[in-house]
Every structure is written in C-alpha cells, then in structure tokens.
Amino acid sequence: MAAGSPFFSISNIAKSFHHKRVLKSISFQLNPGERTVLIGPNGVGKTTLLKILAGIMRPDKGTGSLNDLPMFTDDARHRKNLVLWAHQPLFYPAFTAMENLRFFLELRNDKVSDEKIEEEFVKYDLHRHKSEPVRIYSAGMLQRLTMIKLTLSSWKLALMDEPTSALDISGLKQLDHLFETWGNEGRSILFSTHDIQWAEKHSDRVIGIRNGKVELEKSIPKLDDFTTFLESNS
Amino acid sequence: MQLMTLVKKEFHQEIRAKESVISMTVFSVAVILLFSFAFNAAPAEFNKFLPGLIWMTFLFVSVIGLLRSFSAEKEMDAYSALLSSPVDRGSIYLGKLIAFWIFLLLAQGLTIPLFVLFLNFKISGEWYVFILLMMLTDWAISGVGIMISGMGLRTRMGEVLVPVLLFPLLSPVIIAATKSTSAIAMGLPLSKFNFWIMILITFSVVFSLVGYLTFGAISEE
Numbered sequence: 001m002a003a004g005s006p007f008f009s010i011s012n013i014a015k016s017f018h019h020k021r022v023l024k025s026i027s028f029q030l031n032p033g034e035r036t037v038l039i040g041p042n043g044v045g046k047t048t049l050l051k052i053l054a055g056i057m058r059p060d061k062g063t064g065s066l067n068d069l070p071m072f073t074d075d076a077r078h079r080k081n082l083v084l085w086a087h088q089p090l091f092y093p094a095f096t097a098m099e100n101l102r103f104f105l106e107l108r109n110d111k112v113s114d115e116k117i118e119e120e121f122v123k124y125d126l127h128r129h130k131s132e133p134v135r136i137y138s139a140g141m142l143q144r145l146t147m148i149k150l151t152l153s154s155w156k157l158a159l160m161d162e163p164t165s166a167l168d169i170s171g172l173k174q175l176d177h178l179f180e181t182w183g184n185e186g187r188s189i190l191f192s193t194h195d196i197q198w199a200e201k202h203s204d205r206v207i208g209i210r211n212g213k214v215e216l217e218k219s220i221p222k223l224d225d226f227t228t229f230l231e232s233n234s
Numbered sequence: 235m236q237l238m239t240l241v242k243k244e245f246h247q248e249i250r251a252k253e254s255v256i257s258m259t260v261f262s263v264a265v266i267l268l269f270s271f272a273f274n275a276a277p278a279e280f281n282k283f284l285p286g287l288i289w290m291t292f293l294f295v296s297v298i299g300l301l302r303s304f305s306a307e308k309e310m311d312a313y314s315a316l317l318s319s320p321v322d323r324g325s326i327y328l329g330k331l332i333a334f335w336i337f338l339l340l341a342q343g344l345t346i347p348l349f350v351l352f353l354n355f356k357i358s359g360e361w362y363v364f365i366l367l368m369m370l371t372d373w374a375i376s377g378v379g380i381m382i383s384g385m386g387l388r389t390r391m392g393e394v395l396v397p398v399l400l401f402p403l404l405s406p407v408i409i410a411a412t413k414s415t416s417a418i419a420m421g422l423p424l425s426k427f428n429f430w431i432m433i434l435i436t437f438s439v440v441f442s443l444v445g446y447l448t449f450g451a452i453s454e455e
Contacts, residue, residue: 051314051455054314054317054318055317055318055454056314056317056318056454056455057454057455058451058454058455074322074323074450076319076320076321076322076323077320078320079318079319079320079321080320082318082320083318084314084315084318086311086314088310088311088314089310089311090310090311090312090314090315091310091312091315092243092247092306092310092312093306093309093310093312094247094250094251094306095246095247095250099246103239103243103246104315104319106239107236107239107240107316107319107320107321108319108320109235109236109320133250134310135309142310159318
C-alpha cells in the first residue's frame, strides 16, 4: 500500500441541526492510497460528515484542504479530486446509463473514449442495458453503474456512504476488487459501513466517531478494535 | 464550458421527460379557455384588464414549470452528484435559469396566439416590442423563480414555499409587465413606459446577480 504525506486534512468540523450538535469537533488527515473506514453507531454523524466533505452540506465551522486546495469555500476546484457514493444512486432517472455517464464525465472534464465506456459496460454486464433509462434499473444495476462512474472518473478521494449495503455477492466481489485496485493506484477511500468484518478486510485505518468527536484512530485495525469501540458505546 | 453542459442537460431532460413546456402550455390553454367562457365584457372594457390577465396567467404558469425544474434532481438525488462535482454553484443556477427562461418563452409562444384568438388580444404597436418585453419579464421571473426553487429543494415545504415567496417577490415585475403591455397594446412610444422597463431591467440584473452569488448557500443542506 502506497502511503505518503497527508493530502487531505480537516480540522474542527462542527455541525448542528436544530440546536443539536451532531458534530462537535472532527479533525483528521488522510494519506494517499489509504482506505479509511468511519465507524460509529447510528445517528453519530457519519453521513453528515461525508456530505460535508462532498460539498453537499456546509459545516458550521471548521477548515479543510484536499490536494492543497481549500474546502468548504466557494472554490469548486478541490471537488475535481472527489467522487461520492451515497445511499441514493445519484443519476438522472430519465437518462440512459450512457447519457448519465457522459454528462457526469463531461461535467468533471474527464475525457473518456466511447470504447473505454463500452469496455466497462461489458465488464460490469450492463452493456445490454446501456441505452435504457436508469429509472428501470434494479438497485444492483445502479450500484454497478456507480462503480463504472467511479472507475472512469479521475479522482484522488472517494467518499463512500455504506457502499456494501445493497450489493449481492458478485457486487461485493467487484467492490473488493475496486478497493484493491484503487488503493494500489494511490487513490484514497473514506467509507462508512456497519459491516465490520468487511471493513476489517478492506481498511488500512479506522476512525471512530462518538459524541461528535474522533474517539478512535488506528492503523491496520483488527476486528477487536471495531467491536471494542462499538460495544463500549452502547 | 460547464455552463453549456448544464444547459444541454436541462434541454435533454426536458426532451426526455416532457415535463415543463407541455405542462405549462396545457395549463395556459386551460386558463385561457376558462377566461374566454367566464368573462363576457365588451371588448373595449375587456382590453383594459387583458394585459393583467395575461401576466397573471404567465405567473401561475411559471410556478408549474418551476416546481418541475428541480424534480428530476430529487428522484435519485442527482442534485447531490451535481453539488459534489467540480462546478461552481453559480453555473448550476445560470444553467437552470437559461433553460427555464427558454421553456417559459416556448410555452408563451404557444399560448399567446390563443390569447389573440379567444380573448381578442391586440397589439396596436409593434409585435417585436412585445416579444422583447416578454423576454425581459421572463428573465426576471426565471431569475427569482430558480433561486426560490433552489431554496425549496432542501426543505420539506418546498412546493408551498415556491408560490408563497414567488408571488410577493414578483409583484413589481408583474405590475411593470402589465403596464408595459398595456402601453404596447395601445401603440404608445417607449418614452411613455420606459419607467416600467427600467424596473424590469433592474429586477432582472439584481436578482440574477443575487442568485448567481448566493446559490451555493441556498442549495447546500
């Protein structure tokens, strides 16, 4: 695993909803190629944090930088280095798979040939459905389309909110492979999951959030690290 | 470049889903037919308040279109993908504004002949002046409307928020457009209604700028 100096850091991120402080002060750094899992019980603010990092939500306070570009400002340049995998598929339902990919790649200014896109459609067994509107896709097909979108985009940090939640066994295998490939390419992944067995196998580092703060930070985590942290919370 | 991609996406979306222009046009036709059956005034009397009826109709029509303008973003939360893309929020706003402005003009282009046919709407002056007035007024409506629709997207009361905020905010625009339309219908020179045109220009410029600069704060959760 290639790991170097931090290319991503956030400091003192705070966010409240209706006077309830969900995130009080979150700070951490990520190294290139590092696969980091965010853990914590439901409602602790994992999705909120990922949304803040993706630029969907604005923090009440805090600073951050990605690849030396400031985050949480009106400057959109840092988002060229980001991709998002959320609970929802993040596609336009009336567009075909091909049209969705073309639109998002064009918006990111990622130049990808039609042949390369075709190749990925075949690899993920979606080539027969590429001209159908994604509205009629199953949840699994949408997840595979998301994998294609992330594979074809150029980025340095993937933010993934419970990526394993709707995947079947073959989808999980494809995701396993992608995690390996992206890690080896020096791309970083920050993901949340409740599947601690899967997380143990696929993470180089764990960050545990509790009471709005980072209360666990450990490299090469073992299953015990996850269970101890999560059980001590209950 | 990104702005063009966003505008193209809006057109593509409209061609696929056929939601905005058709629903706006159908609503306009229904309102025009209702007006033509409901009002039985003498033509001279009717012409006095016809400009107001025209712009009230277009105000309601714009609400229908505005409610649809963000609906495709919600269904699979494509809006979050837009916000997490390396594109500035102002461009998202401008893309939506330009597309909606054209959709509104298209819907009006299809319904103005019906105002002429069913309600005897007549222009004594030049038609092109009225078309320019429509373009200007529609820009003002779109500038305010897209900003408010963007606010409504992230709130549970979004569909109520659009008309509740839009109608009072657009009152000066509708009044200015009505006064200008009356003047154009009577064939008066520009000098007789340039005050109202200045209001429309000011409104268009100010709200487009406000929308462009604040859309980041408006659109984020």
